Amino acid sequence: MEHVHEDLVLNSHEEKKEETRLDENKRVRGFYYLIGGFLLLFSGIFLYVSMNMELHSRTHETITPASFPTALSVMLVVLGIVLIIQTARKKYDHQVEIHPSKGSEEENDLVQNHGAEKRNWRNQWGKSPLVFMVLTVMYLFLIPQAGFFVTSAVYILFGLYLIEILSWMKQIMLTAGLLLFAYFVFVDLLLIRLPVGPWGF
Amino acid sequence: MFSLLLDGFSSAFSLQALFYIFFGALLGIIGGAMPGISSASAVALVLPFTFGMDPMMSIILLTAIYSGATYGGSITATLLNTPGTPEAAVMTFDGYALTKQGKAGKALWASLIAGTVGGLIGTVILIVASVPLAKEALSFGPPEYFALALLGLTVLAMLTEGSVVKGMIVCIFGLMIATIGLDPITGVQRVTFGFPILMDGIKFVPALIGLFAVSEAFDLIQHREKSGSVPKAGLWSSMLTKLELKGLIRYILVGTGIGMFVGIKPGGGATIASIISYSVAKQISPNRDNFGKGQLEGLATPEAADKATVGAALIPMLTLGLPASATTAVLIGAFTLHGIQPGPNLFTEHADLVYGVFAALILANFAVFILGIIGIPLFTKISVVPKPILGVIILILTLLGSYAYQTNMMGMWVAVVFGIIGYVMKRFKFPTAPIVLGLVLGPLLESNFRQSLLLSGGEYSIFISRPISLAFIILCLVFVALPIYWSIRDKKKKQTNEGVKASA
Numbered sequence: 001m002e003h004v005h006e007d008l009v010l011n012s013h014e015e016k017k018e019e020t021r022l023d024e025n026k027r028v029r030g031f032y033y034l035i036g037g038f039l040l041l042f043s044g045i046f047l048y049v050s051m052n053m054e055l056h057s058r059t060h061e062t063i064t065p066a067s068f069p070t071a072l073s074v075m076l077v078v079l080g081i082v083l084i085i086q087t088a089r090k091k092y093d094h095q096v097e098i099h100p101s102k103g104s105e106e107e108n109d110l111v112q113n114h115g116a117e118k119r120n121w122r123n124q125w126g127k128s129p130l131v132f133m134v135l136t137v138m139y140l141f142l143i144p145q146a147g148f149f150v151t152s153a154v155y156i157l158f159g160l161y162l163i164e165i166l167s168w169m170k171q172i173m174l175t176a177g178l179l180l181f182a183y184f185v186f187v188d189l190l191l192i193r194l195p196v197g198p199w200g201f
Numbered sequence: 202m203f204s205l206l207l208d209g210f211s212s213a214f215s216l217q218a219l220f221y222i223f224f225g226a227l228l229g230i231i232g233g234a235m236p237g238i239s240s241a242s243a244v245a246l247v248l249p250f251t252f253g254m255d256p257m258m259s260i261i262l263l264t265a266i267y268s269g270a271t272y273g274g275s276i277t278a279t280l281l282n283t284p285g286t287p288e289a290a291v292m293t294f295d296g297y298a299l300t301k302q303g304k305a306g307k308a309l310w311a312s313l314i315a316g317t318v319g320g321l322i323g324t325v326i327l328i329v330a331s332v333p334l335a336k337e338a339l340s341f342g343p344p345e346y347f348a349l350a351l352l353g354l355t356v357l358a359m360l361t362e363g364s365v366v367k368g369m370i371v372c373i374f375g376l377m378i379a380t381i382g383l384d385p386i387t388g389v390q391r392v393t394f395g396f397p398i399l400m401d402g403i404k405f406v407p408a409l410i411g412l413f414a415v416s417e418a419f420d421l422i423q424h425r426e427k428s429g430s431v432p433k434a435g436l437w438s439s440m441l442t443k444l445e446l447k448g449l450i451r452y453i454l455v456g457t458g459i460g461m462f463v464g465i466k467p468g469g470g471a472t473i474a475s476i477i478s479y480s481v482a483k484q485i486s487p488n489r490d491n492f493g494k495g496q497l498e499g500l501a502t503p504e505a506a507d508k509a510t511v512g513a514a515l516i517p518m519l520t521l522g523l524p525a526s527a528t529t530a531v532l533i534g535a536f537t538l539h540g541i542q543p544g545p546n547l548f549t550e551h552a553d554l555v556y557g558v559f560a561a562l563i564l565a566n567f568a569v570f571i572l573g574i575i576g577i578p579l580f581t582k583i584s585v586v587p588k589p590i591l592g593v594i595i596l597i598l599t600l601l602g603s604y605a606y607q608t609n610m611m612g613m614w615v616a617v618v619f620g621i622i623g624y625v626m627k628r629f630k631f632p633t634a635p636i637v638l639g640l641v642l643g644p645l646l647e648s649n650f651r652q653s654l655l656l657s658g659g660e661y662s663i664f665i666s667r668p669i670s671l672a673f674i675i676l677c678l679v680f681v682a683l684p685i686y687w688s689i690r691d692k693k694k695k696q697t698n699e700g701v702k703a704s705a
Contacts, residue, residue: 031629032629035625035629039370039374042374043377045394046377046392049392049394050380050391050392053389053391053392054389054390062654062659063650063651063654065384065386065387065389065391066391068380068647069377069380069391069392072373072376072377072380073377075369075373076370076373076374076377079366079369079370079373080370082366083366083367083370086364086366126422126589127422127423127425128423129419129420129422129423129624132419132422132592132596133419133617133620133621133624136596136600136617136620137617140600140610140613140614140617143610143613144610152597155597156593156597159593159596160590160593163422163589163590163593165425165587165589165590166590174590174594178594178597178598182597182601185250186601186605189253190250190252190253190605191253192252192604192605192608193608194604195610
């Protein structure tokens with residue numbers, strides 16, 4: 001009797017696993033289509049630009065400056081299509097894990113001292129590479145406006161705050177340390193002028 | 202040659218150079234020990250800081266880092282069961298098993314000795330082989346260079362791990378990016394999409410920093426696993442016995458041989474070398490059943506192979522200007538940073554530099570050995586810095602570095618865009634080495650192709666009328682044909698098998 005029960009539990013567990021695997025698989029496939037689409041778009045634009053290139057040089061040559069980019073874009077168009085077809089024909093892709101580091105018990109221990117509500121959004125955002133990519137792009141836009149040091153201080157502090165491993169004291173110390181290092185090595189030693197804000201630093 | 206090598210040693214023995222060798226080896230070991238920093242990203246991370254340095258010193262520093270980083274990975278593989286570099290993955294099998302048995306010290310000695318011997322033999326072969334090879338390469342004209350670059354790309358795309366389509370996509374993407382900017386022959390603006398800032402082209406070094414370091418930083422941020430405690434390794438009390446050493450010699454030599462052979466061809470790389478050498482060692486060992494349960498040779502063979510690839514990968518890079526691995530591609534970036542083009546001319550125009558590299562590489566092996574003995578407790582402590590913190594630190598340092606490289610925001614933008622591309626590529630198992638080789642080889646491939654045609658007055662026969670270039674092109678065809686032949690053969694086998702099954 002007990003055995004049967006165990007089997008049932010196992011089966012439903014397996015089913016659930018299978019379901020999530022199928023779900024994952026759908027997502028992975030979606031990403032592959034996205035990559036294929038990006039490749040087609042990129043190579044399409046590249047092809048258009050290189051075919052309409054102004055050459056104003058020895059045009060009697062069979063191989064012009066435009067030939068190489070044109071040929072390469074055509075190849076990438078073909079490969080992009082091949083990738084999409086391959087994706088469509090493939091059933092599973094076990095190669096890719098979308099969540100390599102889903103929160104385990106141990107991981108959550110790290111952040112348990114914080115309030116539950118706070119934990120939710122930071123726990124999610126602080127682990128997302130996408131959030132950091134967006135942050136980094138914003139950071140690059142702001143550097144010429146507000147200067148390297150001010151923007152970087154905000155960027156590093158906010159990044160460390162999202163990650164929430166260090167105490168706030170350590171966060172500030174690490175930020176200060178990195179900025180001092182940047183100052184001494186780049187400004188003082190290598191004499192590189194980093195962008196400054198309207199306030200002169 | 203020997204007098205030049207002595208000159209190289211005398212410049213490498215200067216106090217400043219010795220400092221850079223030890224410092225580089227130290228940085229390399231630390232980087233290699235940190236999971237997430239490979240030898241390519243360790244070199245790329247430091248590259249921008251060598252900006253104002255003397256070319257010789259900067260090359261010495263970076264070579265020492267390369268040497269140190271290839272060793273560092275095995276420390277954490279052995280002690281913490283986390284490979285610090287991809288090539289150290291197979292070293293966790295026997296290395297960590299030994300640690301669990303309380304034999305961590307012996308394991309570390311074995312990998313240190315194997316790595317040093319492998320690295321030294323690799324360097325000696327590099328020195329012996331590269332001089333005549335460079336002499337031969339001096340007679341190469343544009344057609345030979347074109348054929349060689351084509352061969353490099355073909356081998357890479359065909360033999361790359363994972364899918365051939367992905368390898369080709371990445372490779373062609375790199376070649377396309379390389380065409381942005383001014384045309385190398387006529388100086389016409391190409392695919393700049395109307396942005397004047399793109400006229401200079403996409404600079405290679407920030408792109409590399411993005412692909413290897415920034416992408417890694419994005420990846421590190423999402424990890425939250427707790428780092429394990431570091432086991433104690435009493436190194437002094439656990440030196441290998443004479444008998445153990447004697448038993449290892451054969452495996453170290455086998456590993457070195459495999460490392461040389463795999464490391465010299467494009468896309469070979471240390472990871473493949475260490476995996477192959479592990480399985481070969483398993484086959485030739487009488488204790489093969491105990492592999493994975495703590496066999497010293499299971500650790501020593503891949504370590505020797507790993508370190509031997511350093512010398513091997515430098516052979517095509519120094520003599521032909523062709524990078525065989527991602528790390529050597531970054532090193533090419535270091536040379537070009539100082540306005541020096543690696544290739545056969547390097548041996549005549551900058552002979553001091555070449556022999557300086559040779560001498561530095563030999564000394565770096567000893568430096569790694571010494572640092573390995575002294576510093577292992579320290580390296581393991583640093584390697585347990587929480588990964589997300591490491592990610593943030595890497596992000597800010599790499600962005601600074603890529604700014605410094607171009608002294609404008611363009612460098613940072615290139616690094617971030619390529620960081621995002623590199624992250625997506627890693628996540629979906631696109632190999633990163635082909636994009637780098639595409640970036641490096643693209644201009645070489647194109648300008649030599651067009652120069653050849655200018656030479657021949659538009660006759661394509663120039664590529665097959667010259668024996669060396671013909672040989673390279675035939676090799677290309679073989680490399681394209683082989684995988685196709687194999688897949689057809691396998692399909693036929695399958696069909697006949699199914700046919701047999703069906704009739705039965």
